[in-house]
Amino acid sequence: MLRQTVGSRLLAVALCAASATTCDNSSDPIFPSAPTSLTSGIAVYDGTNFSGTSAYIDRDAEDLTEYHGPCDESEDTMRSWDDCISSIRVAAGVTAVIFADTGFKGFAVTIDRDVADLGLIVGPCHRGSMNNCVSSIRVRLP
Amino acid sequence: MTASAQARQGGWIGIGVGIGPLQSSFADRDSQSETVSVSYLHFGGWTRQRWMIGIDLEGHNNPIRLVGLPDVADPVTVLGTVAYYPSSSGGFYVKGGTGWLGAFVDIVDEFGTKASVRVGQGFSYIAGTGWDVYVGKRLWLTPAVSFRYAHPGDMVLGGQVRVANWSHRSVDVTLGVKFD
Numbered sequence: 001m002l003r004q005t006v007g008s009r010l011l012a013v014a015l016c017a018a019s020a021t022t023c024d025n026s027s028d029p030i031f032p033s034a035p036t037s038l039t040s041g042i043a044v045y046d047g048t049n050f051s052g053t054s055a056y057i058d059r060d061a062e063d064l065t066e067y068h069g070p071c072d073e074s075e076d077t078m079r080s081w082d083d084c085i086s087s088i089r090v091a092a093g094v095t096a097v098i099f100a101d102t103g104f105k106g107f108a109v110t111i112d113r114d115v116a117d118l119g120l121i122v123g124p125c126h127r128g129s130m131n132n133c134v135s136s137i138r139v140r141l142p
Numbered sequence: 143m144t145a146s147a148q149a150r151q152g153g154w155i156g157i158g159v160g161i162g163p164l165q166s167s168f169a170d171r172d173s174q175s176e177t178v179s180v181s182y183l184h185f186g187g188w189t190r191q192r193w194m195i196g197i198d199l200e201g202h203n204n205p206i207r208l209v210g211l212p213d214v215a216d217p218v219t220v221l222g223t224v225a226y227y228p229s230s231s232g233g234f235y236v237k238g239g240t241g242w243l244g245a246f247v248d249i250v251d252e253f254g255t256k257a258s259v260r261v262g263q264g265f266s267y268i269a270g271t272g273w274d275v276y277v278g279k280r281l282w283l284t285p286a287v288s289f290r291y292a293h294p295g296d297m298v299l300g301g302q303v304r305v306a307n308w309s310h311r312s313v314d315v316t317l318g319v320k321f322d
Contacts, residue, residue, distance in 0.1 A: 100257070107249070107257040119301040122212075122249060124257035128299035 030068040031055030031081065034089065042096045042139055043089040046070045048117045048131075050087050061137045063102040071132075083125070085134045088115045093142030098134045100124050106135070149322065150227075153187035154194070156284065158318025159203070166206065169307035179203035180314055186225070194225040198239065198268070210304035211247050211261065211297060219243045219266050219292065233274035233282070240267050245294040245308070261299050262308065266292035274320065282320040289313050 034043030034054035041058030045051060046069070053070040061067065061081075069081030082102075088111055090096055100106035100123060107124045115121060123130030164178040181203055186196030198221040205214035223239030243266040250256050272286025290312045297305035 107251050107255050108253055110252060117301070122300040124249065124259050127301050128247075128249070128259045128261050129301045131301070 029066055031057055038089050038091045040091045040094065040141060042091065042094060042111075042137070044081070044085045044134075044137075045087045045089075046081075046084050048086045048119065050089060050114075050116065052086070055081060057137060057139055058141070059139055060104075061139075062104060064135050064137070065102065082135050083132045086118055086131050088118070090114055095140040097138040097140075098130060099136045099138075100130070100133050102135045104136050104138055150188045150191055152322065153185065154196075154282075154320045154322045156182075156184040156186070156282075156318045156320035158182050158184070158284065158286075158316045160286075160288070160314040160316030162312050162314030164206070164310055164312035166208075166308060166310040168305060168309075170305070171209070176206065178206070178312060178314070180316070182316065182318070184223075184318070184320070186223075191230055192227045194227070194235075196223045196225065196239075197221065198223050198241075206310075208297065208305050208308070211299065212250075213248045215261070215294075215297065215305075216246045216248075216258075217243055217292065217294065218246065221266060221268055223268065233276070234271070235274070236269075236271045237286075237288075238267075238269045240265065242266065243292045243294055245297060247297075247299070249299075259299065261297040261304070262294040264293040264295045266290065272316075280322050282322070284316075284318040284320055286316045286318065287313065288316065 034056045044055050046053045065080045065082040067081045069084050071084035072079040096111045097108050099108045119129045119131035121130040123133050125133035159181050161179045165175050167173045181201055183199045184196055186194045188194050200219040202217055205216040207214045221239040221241035223237055225235045225237040227235045243264055244260050245262040246258050246260050248256055248258055268288055268290050270286055270288030272284050274282045274284050277283050293309040296303045
């Protein structure tokens with residue numbers, strides 16, 4: 001069974017409340033979709049070039065396996081954002097640190113501008129890149 | 143006791159080290175040569191009186207530096223092998239095998255965290271000959287000479303080809319210890 005913290009649930013509720021988008025009614029935390037105009041935080045996408053399913057994140061996410069997303073690692077786990085991000089938009093002044101492991105551990109890369117293809121960023125995953133490799137994110141607001 | 147003491151039943155476990163010249167070829171640069179040291183771990187089992195099948199795990203003790211990669215390339219090989227002993231009692235054998243080779247490099251992030259990344263993979267062949275010499279207590283010394291060919295192919299890091307179409311061939315002399 002998936003481990004879900006109260007903190008992550010509260011985070012999801014706060015994110016939903018702060019966004020103009022509709023949130024899922026399921027009990028699993030979920031990120032709101034990325035806004036059209038990004039003025040704070042970061043937006044992550046499961047496709048390159050900011051395509052596919054998106055999510056808006058404006059605070060640290062310690063374990064992306066806990067957030068409903070478009071990817072599934074196996075039939076036994078829920079679809080999540082873990083190892084699922086292929087491009088990232090970053091609002092002006094915001095810095096994100098993406099980690100290959102949950103808990104802000106593992107190989108990490110600081111992102112301070114839009115990255116259209118994480119497959120071109122050196123990392124420990126497929127083709128030596130950070131594509132589909134992010135499991136936790138720290139967000140530093142200005 | 144001589145090599146004729148081989149029971150040729152059950153299996154063997156062996157470890158060994160060796161050294162020899164390695165020649166690398168590429169699609170995007172001149173070839174390069176170096177002396178490499180290899181280590182191996184071998185598991186084998188007798189199928190008939192003169193035939194042994196096995197699995198060899200091999201690694202380089204001095205990984206290979208390739209321009210374009212942030213660190214040395216560290217090939218790791220897994221081979222399925224067959225050895226034939228022409229004599230029903232002697233220790234001389236010839237051996238061949240094929241398998242998978244992966245090339246790994248270490249990368250370090252801005253915080254100092256290190257990760258090992260597979261940057262290429264391909265096939266590998268081995269052909270060689272050796273001699274099992276009994277030293278006692280079910281232990282055997284095995285000097286051997288082997289030719290190896292491997293084709294890891296493109297070395298890709300950050301989604302980009304850093305080294306194009308790498309292949310290498312080597313001849314090494316190894317000394318191993320087997321336990322049956």
